[in-house]
Amino acid sequence: MKIENLIYLFLAVLVSMIVFNIVCIFVFSFQDRRLNKNNNRFAELIRKQMETGIDDKHKKYMYRKLKNIDNLQAFDLALEGLMKEDDEMAKRYLESLTPVFVDLTSVYIRKQELQAAYFPYIIKKYSLFYMTNNNAVISTLHELVRHSSLYSRENALQALYSIGNAEAVVNALKIINDKDYYHNKRLLCDGLLTFAGDEEELSEKLWSHYHVFNENMQLVILEYFRFSEEGYKYTDQMFEVMVQSKRNSELYYSCIRYFGKYPDLRAYRQIIKSVSDEDKSGFECKTIAASALSIYDYPQTKEVLINLLHDRNWYVRNNAAASLSKLGVDYFDLIDIFDGDDRYAREIAAYSLKRNIVKENEHVHKG
Amino acid sequence: MFIRDDVYTFFKGMLEGINYFFVIYMVIYSVFLFLSVVSGSVKLYRKRKQEKFKNTIHQNYYIPVSIIVPAYNEEVTVVETVKSLLTLDYKLYEIIVVDDGSRDETSRKLIEAFDMQQSERPIPKKISCQREEAVYETSDLKVPLTLVRKINGGKADALNMGINISRYPYFICMDADSVLQYDSLSKIVVPVIEEENVVAAGGVVRPCNGVKIENGRVKNYHLPDNIIAAMQVLEYDRSFLASRILFDKFNASLIISGAFGLFKKDVVTAAGGYDSKTMGEDMELVVKLHEYCILNNMDYRIRYATDAVCWSQAPESLKDLRKQRKRWHIGLFQTLAKHIGMLLNPRFGAIALSYLYFFVFEFLSPFIEVFGLISMFIAWAIDLINVPFMIVFLIVYTGFGCILTLTAFFARVQISDLRISSGDVLKAIMLCFFEIGGLRFVMAFVRATALIGYNKKKLSWGRIERKKIDIK
Numbered sequence: 001m002k003i004e005n006l007i008y009l010f011l012a013v014l015v016s017m018i019v020f021n022i023v024c025i026f027v028f029s030f031q032d033r034r035l036n037k038n039n040n041r042f043a044e045l046i047r048k049q050m051e052t053g054i055d056d057k058h059k060k061y062m063y064r065k066l067k068n069i070d071n072l073q074a075f076d077l078a079l080e081g082l083m084k085e086d087d088e089m090a091k092r093y094l095e096s097l098t099p100v101f102v103d104l105t106s107v108y109i110r111k112q113e114l115q116a117a118y119f120p121y122i123i124k125k126y127s128l129f130y131m132t133n134n135n136a137v138i139s140t141l142h143e144l145v146r147h148s149s150l151y152s153r154e155n156a157l158q159a160l161y162s163i164g165n166a167e168a169v170v171n172a173l174k175i176i177n178d179k180d181y182y183h184n185k186r187l188l189c190d191g192l193l194t195f196a197g198d199e200e201e202l203s204e205k206l207w208s209h210y211h212v213f214n215e216n217m218q219l220v221i222l223e224y225f226r227f228s229e230e231g232y233k234y235t236d237q238m239f240e241v242m243v244q245s246k247r248n249s250e251l252y253y254s255c256i257r258y259f260g261k262y263p264d265l266r267a268y269r270q271i272i273k274s275v276s277d278e279d280k281s282g283f284e285c286k287t288i289a290a291s292a293l294s295i296y297d298y299p300q301t302k303e304v305l306i307n308l309l310h311d312r313n314w315y316v317r318n319n320a321a322a323s324l325s326k327l328g329v330d331y332f333d334l335i336d337i338f339d340g341d342d343r344y345a346r347e348i349a350a351y352s353l354k355r356n357i358v359k360e361n362e363h364v365h366k367g
Numbered sequence: 368m369f370i371r372d373d374v375y376t377f378f379k380g381m382l383e384g385i386n387y388f389f390v391i392y393m394v395i396y397s398v399f400l401f402l403s404v405v406s407g408s409v410k411l412y413r414k415r416k417q418e419k420f421k422n423t424i425h426q427n428y429y430i431p432v433s434i435i436v437p438a439y440n441e442e443v444t445v446v447e448t449v450k451s452l453l454t455l456d457y458k459l460y461e462i463i464v465v466d467d468g469s470r471d472e473t474s475r476k477l478i479e480a481f482d483m484q485q486s487e488r489p490i491p492k493k494i495s496c497q498r499e500e501a502v503y504e505t506s507d508l509k510v511p512l513t514l515v516r517k518i519n520g521g522k523a524d525a526l527n528m529g530i531n532i533s534r535y536p537y538f539i540c541m542d543a544d545s546v547l548q549y550d551s552l553s554k555i556v557v558p559v560i561e562e563e564n565v566v567a568a569g570g571v572v573r574p575c576n577g578v579k580i581e582n583g584r585v586k587n588y589h590l591p592d593n594i595i596a597a598m599q600v601l602e603y604d605r606s607f608l609a610s611r612i613l614f615d616k617f618n619a620s621l622i623i624s625g626a627f628g629l630f631k632k633d634v635v636t637a638a639g640g641y642d643s644k645t646m647g648e649d650m651e652l653v654v655k656l657h658e659y660c661i662l663n664n665m666d667y668r669i670r671y672a673t674d675a676v677c678w679s680q681a682p683e684s685l686k687d688l689r690k691q692r693k694r695w696h697i698g699l700f701q702t703l704a705k706h707i708g709m710l711l712n713p714r715f716g717a718i719a720l721s722y723l724y725f726f727v728f729e730f731l732s733p734f735i736e737v738f739g740l741i742s743m744f745i746a747w748a749i750d751l752i753n754v755p756f757m758i759v760f761l762i763v764y765t766g767f768g769c770i771l772t773l774t775a776f777f778a779r780v781q782i783s784d785l786r787i788s789s790g791d792v793l794k795a796i797m798l799c800f801f802e803i804g805g806l807r808f809v810m811a812f813v814r815a816t817a818l819i820g821y822n823k824k825k826l827s828w829g830r831i832e833r834k835k836i837d838i839k
Contacts, residue, residue: 007759007760010763010767011763013397014770017770017771020405020774021770021774021777024408024412024777025777025781069420073419114416114417115420117422118420118422121420121421150561151417151421151422151423151424155421155422182562182563184560184561186429186560314489314491315491344489347489350487351487351488351489354487355486355488358484
């Protein structure tokens, strides 16, 4: 190839890049201006409808307009502004526009994943179908949960939580479970905690389907019960899971964490057994158990925790010392530790006791 | 100039060979740069679209994170840095400042500013590091703050101490003179939420010179008045788009900046932590993580969070810039030398190619560029060069580099929704010519000579003149 050709090639690329930059700048600025214009137009239109009441003509008009995602975005912005002006009236307006959104579900499910995910976001943001059992909407949301995009799934799940239909939420979890999608456990658990419907009904349904799920999803359910306000009601079921789980499994650890929040004598005995069995319990189990024991104020607890202060693992020692502090042990209870040869146990115990005193002082100071 | 025929023929043959080498080298580099900038821009624009249509995680998820701030003689900035960290829009995190035996008042300033109390906190030494002298704590703030004062051992050693004392499963390393944007934590943990196997995630580091930041939010953005800092803004944008995003696609990123990166603690600990004998400890750690995970057959990802932003001070004098780049180049050399087994090793797949890129276009490039200039001068001296053609070629090549730099700059400005003045646009256009045609060659010379006598300073902290960052 002649060297001149190379220069022409460079020049061609250079010109195309300049064009690319200019086009980008103009497209973005055009999009921004159009969004602002549409936002103002929608705001004016909605304000007028809020005053006069919604008619069919307006619904048809909105259906036609909101089929376009850019218009939906402008509508979202307009509504957000109007809610700040008059929340009640905006909500009433939205309520009467519900049939339009029902019709729009079939439009948005056909769009690309990236655009389709915006629709459930709107459902959740404005709690559009709160406590309704609209099959078309729910099956559309389930369809979105089947998408491979994390964001489609997550937005659809969020919409389902906001609708408050327990059955629909459990079915969505089943879809993720069957598809074997990775969906962060924390995201799922935190999402379930935002469920807007009857928590008790959701809890019952989760328990009744518990064995249908894989271990990851079971873990989500157990974590949900740990954090849920209704969690305390399920100690029997949790204990059953604890007994059935292998001692080195995440499910078992999750149960220990649960019983570190909701005390249960049967579970207590199980935890003590787990940490006392030197051969079978790993450091993870002992670390979690050492923390959980802080709510069981029995002599045996202190004995076990003091023993754990000698553990090889730093985290086990640290949690044991923190639990002993929470249980109110003082210097004299730990005299053997302070007089003993184990420097690590001594250091962690001293630190924990001192820290407790500092914290108490801080409380007094603030109080 | 008169020279003998045989010498002339020899030089002519040699220069022709050099000519071919340079043409091939520049074509490969330009194609790579072009592909990476275009694919990077496309990714950034797609990200903008994702945000527009709320393809984001917008609930309160909290991955517990320990922020480790290694500090050495940072009395000017350390308190402001911690104050800015306390304004982050995130709930579950702790701040750990490791004072690596500062000779100034770094520790005292912190203790006084935040009313910290000395504690006897035992530190598990999972990674070896220099001994601690004292630990101070306070839980009276929004999040726990810990200060460890230790015997001087260098930045890597200080980071290892931070890892040892941290409580949470993920840690962030950052510089004491940097400011994290208010949403940087929630953005940098997104890769961890998105994929189960993420062991590290890098954020974006941007020069904060000329930027006004209030509560972690950019209130006023313009290119710095200082020309050297302004040129670095352009350079940062280009290098970010030029290699990082493209390599990220293939899980082949070899650098996560020491100024802002998130790591999974247990994997870093298992891999041995930061290497305190390397100047480029940030790059070394990432290369080591790749090596560790591949050799242990782990399914893993090292990702980039393109919207997690950290603002850092760029050197404003040529002297400081020279020091910084020298240090970076030595770090690059040490890392590449330490992991030479990765070069063209098929077991490492895309990472071997990434290694090759860093070897040829980062490590060898200053030598090649300086060599190119020398041979051009020789060719000119013995009248073996077509001067008008050479000028046209250089102009086109410089123009090419400038346009790619500007593409990266505008792409970044647009996706960040920053408003810049037309004055800044003009300034960027003008400065990119100086950067490509001037600063780049000066830095090539600095980097080419960086290895002379590097051994003597192997554990020293890189010092540039510190200024208070414009934060409120």
